[in-house]
Amino acid sequence: MxxxxxxxxxxxxxxxxxxxxxxxxxxAACATxxxxxPRDVAAFLAQTGHESENLVYTKELWGPTPAQRLYEPPSQKAKGLGNTQxxxxxxxxGRGLIQVTGRRNYTLAGIGLDLDLVNHPELLEQPEHAAMSAGWFWWNNKLSALATAGQFTTLTERINGGTNGLADRQALYGAAKKALGIA
Structure with a gap:
């Protein structure tokens, strides 16, 4: 395609x-x-569009917010993300088009993308790596099966941990399907 x-x-x-x-x-990310x-591509575009606020941000805006403070040890959230220091x-x-988050996920993405993301996490802010990290995340979390089955809400939960922004994601999904010529 x-x-x-x-x-x-x-x-x-x-x-x-x-x-x-x-x-x-x-x-390249879709091919790799x-x-x-087409249903998978539409879902991928919609989800990356929402997560990056329309391809504007490849790095999470940092407050830190109360939720972001939980990324720091010794919280359970930090432990789950592999944040130890x-x-x-x-x-x-969060960085990349699907916001890879946490030391553990950066380590795994770095292995998958052959990048030193632990020492250079900012690499995921570059368009090439931002897109490829989203493809890597999609593949490793087996999201294509959900996308082709039309399980968009479950797909959103797997990416986001909930349904934050579901209406926007669905609107983008509809626009993506239309652009791809699918119903």
Whole structure:
């Protein structure tokens, strides 16, 4: 499937200029991680569009908010993310188009993408790595099966841990399906 900037813009809510920057990397991520079925591509575009606020942010905005403070040890959230050292919460905040979060996930993504993300977490802010990390996450969490089965809410829960932003994600999903010519 040829992912044009126009399709990416429609499916992610991004400007055409921003979609043009990401187009070759989104295409590569889909090809590499076998995100090929149009329903799967539509879900991938919608979810990455929402998670990155329309391909604008490849790094989580840091307050820290009360929720972000829980990324720091000794909280249970930090433990679940593999954050073991003070400062890990901020250092390993969400990055990439699906917001890889936590020392453990950066370590695993680094292995999968052949990048030193533990020492250089900022690499996931670059469009190429932001897109590929989203594809890597999609593949490793077996999200294609949910997407092709039309289980969009479950897919959202797997990415987000809940249904935050579900209405926006669904609107982007509808736009992505329309851009891809599927009902």
């Amino acid at each position: 040829n992912l044009t900037a126009e399709i990416i813009a429609a499916g992610t809510g991004a400007t055409l200029a921003r979609a043009t920057v990401f187009a070759p990397f989104m295409q 991680y076998h995100i090929l079925d 003070l400062g890990d919460g901020r250092r390993f905040c």
